[in-house]
Amino acid sequence: MDTHLLSKSDIRHRIWQELQRAVVDRHHEWRTPVLATLGVDGAPQARTVVLRHADSGRAVLHIYTDSRSPKVAELEAAPQVSLVFWSKRLSWQLRMRAQATVQRSGPEVDAVWARISTSAAAGDYLSAQAPGAVLDTAAEGHSKGVSGPHHLALIKLQVLEIDWLELARSGHRRASLTQTGWTWRVP
Template identity: 30%
Template sequence: MFEATELTLDAWTTTAWTELGLAASNLSHPWSHMVLGTVSENGPRQRTVILRAVGPENWQMVFFTDLRSPKIAELQRDPRISCLCYDAVSRVQMTVSGRARLHLNDTLSKLFWERIPVDSRRNYVGLQPPGALIDPPSTNLSSELPETGLTEEQRAHGRDHFAVVEIKAHSWEILQLRRSGNFRAKFWTSGESCEGTWIEP
């Protein structure tokens, strides 16, 4: 990932955002599954989400979730958010801090809903909110749900639960682990540009 990247701040941040863009369109990319951190009433919470879109020109990232998920309530209460991506092969880590903007049944969420595969829409037709207490264990899918495709009613049900979360990055750090010595850099937005500095790993 960073093996052939020139050791300059511009090259590092450009490479990192390019890789994020690749990860958003390729589930096999090591950065496609990122750890997302929010602040709940009881303290920090983390979970893995899938990176769905990236806007490198304005430092934005997008993921999808069920609007009934606890993370939505957490972000409505406190929009501060963090992300962590790690590639175990190249040993490069990127952490992002920013603020979340929620898209609930608006133009952007409807646009993404029409783009996602039918099979993926099944994730949003659960009978109970994510995190609800149950016994015995359940997939949270109706027994009437077809194995392939959804009825119009089921599609509408899923669309009503579908949320897009847009992350506006304010700062990010890149760490590369090397046997010969590690390198680390920090970047932050400044108006319509970004600035950066090398920091001790």
């Protein structure tokens, strides 16, 4: 269906439907959004992450990371973040404003680790050195001493506002969505 025919409530529903699809479809363009944070030096920081969970009812997204990565310290100092998604197929961009909380332990982290620990991705959370640390070997980019406790952290993002932009030949459309509000904007 042509997305430019969709109405307000259809668009809201479709956004969350596509986010949920992105979690399970590794080819979905929204699987790898850009997460922007405020660096501890006050300069912006942005990086690609994988979307792991999308709860439409609560407007919550989950991302996994290494608890020692710089983004975790940034989020703990300044939890307001921005996320950007683009889909060529949908011709939709999402810019989200969200509030992050980081969980390093507890039943939810344990449940995620129980799944990941037997997968090929386990090594991502077991490296001896922290992500971003300067390599002190001649390993040329491959330093994965894999042992010891895991460093998996769960980043929960409470979505506060979505800036939705649709590009269409017949005319672009843009709106701000909050949990209950809708404001059409000039694209």
